[in-house]
Amino acid sequence: MSFNFDQTPDREGTFSLKWEKYKGKDIIPAWVADTEFKVAQPILDAVGARTAHGNLGYYLPSAYQPANDAVQRWLKDKHDWQIEKEWIVWTPGVVPAFNVAIKANCKPGDKVIVQTPNYPPLLAAPKINGMERVDIGTVIENGRYTLDFDALERNAADPKCTLLILCNPMNPVGSVLTQDELDRIASICNENDVVLCSDEIHCDLILEPGVKHLPAGREDALANNSITLMAASKTFNIAGLGTSFAIIPDRKLRAEFTQASAGIVPWVTILGLVATEAAFTVCDDWHDAELAYLRDNRDMVFDAINSIEGLSMLKPEATFLAWIDASKLGVENVMEWAESKGVGPSPGVDFQQKDHFRINCGCSEAMLQQILSRLSA
Structure with missing residues (x-):
């Protein structure tokens, strides 16, 4: 076609x-x-069929089986990541999600490490939540941008630094973390009790032949110490439907994340769930x-x-x-x-x-x- x-x-x-x-x-x-x-x-058809039904009442995202099945299918097929359905936490966008991650993993006086340059809502998130932001820059090595790992290692050793938020692929520089880079991040985070929140909203937009996206939560060394944020929104141009999801394998981290969003973060909409389902199954x-x-x-x-x-x-x-x-x-x-x-x-x-x-x-x-x-x- x-x-x-x-x-x-x-x-x-x-x-x-x-x-x-x-x-x-x-x-x-x-x-x-x-x-x-x-x-x-197919996404337009699916959304149209749902609105044609005539009722747009409440739908509990975790109980909307087709969308959860679609996420499982997509991650297994595109990223070789077999997830459990209970790991999925639906969120109305990755911006609310990384703000929730700060609320869940930081206490007053803590610091949040952020990779820079980065997009404005992510840079603003620590201050919004009353935390200090610690910037870790990028450096150019072999014709591509990568993290300043020396700075990351140095700042992660500060007990006040409890959370690292980064984009992979990186926005705006466009680099995709390699296995060695992700391994080093995992090592630094685990050695210093720093939780990783990985914004992977661009993970299905890999353009360079031979480059593969490596989801943070798929890594054994990060499975119990990471929150992986994903969505169909950038890839399939449905950002206006406000639908994304976090994959959190660790039960304790997942419970803390869910509790931090309670009463503040709304459910994602049925149209967002339907669009994600279609994007991840028939597109x-x-x-x-x-x-x-x-x-x-x-x-x-x-x-x-x-x-x-x-x-x-x-x-x-x-x-x-x-x-x-x-x-x-x-x-x-x-x-x-x-x-x-x-x-x-x-x-x-x-x-x-x-x-x-x-x-x-x-x-x-x-x-x-x-x-x-x-x-x-």
Whole structure:
């Protein structure tokens, strides 16, 4: 079956967060991390069938068997991870989930280690919950970004540091943790009694041939010391349905996580459950086609950005995001420079790196060519 990712719905006037930001301006929105693609038809059909039924009452997510079966099936098929259904904790997005992880695993005065650069809601989470944030930067080794493991090891030794939150694949830099890197993280966390909360929302968007995603909770060394956050939302463009899940193999960690969310975090919606079920059961061919399209987009961006004087980037292994180094432009504000060209990226300052910006490549080839043409003009 063929899929046409060149034809995307017109989102102007739909109150889309991405498109509302530059409403009325000749600036192409290339910022927030949702794609321009039409949702896979089986997902639309499933959601339509549920609404056509005519009743949208309460559904307990843990009891909605089809969605739980779908998560089990997807993780086994795509990530070689055989999970138990009781490990699944449904959450209305990964942002609420890592905030819950802080509430569950930290007490007043504790510190939360966060990998940087990182996306704004994750950077904000420790302070929101009354904790101190400890930043661990990334370094470039062999042409890719990786964690500053010396800094991680040094800070994890602080007894006040009780939780590490990271993205894998990394947002915005696009690296995917290797087995050696994950082993080292596990060793550092276990030696220092630090719980790992791994935001893996981009795990089904691996673009680099030969690179595999390794779920944190699948690792024996992390099974009893980790909270793995996943969702169909980024991959299948259903973020607006507010549905994700945590995989927590350890019974005690799972109970603490559930208790921390009680009375605050609502159940995920039935439409989110239905969409996730469809995405993880009948959309494999659409997913494969999307990856091929995004890989071409990534390569186009990589070549174009590195040909523009003052800009450079490393090739991301995953995600539909490009992290652009604009430090050599010689301008005071790189965001204003991009907007003056008619392109609206995510500002690097929001990720803790003001001389960078992030471009969303999850769009039609024609839209992406227009973005790149404006930046190079």
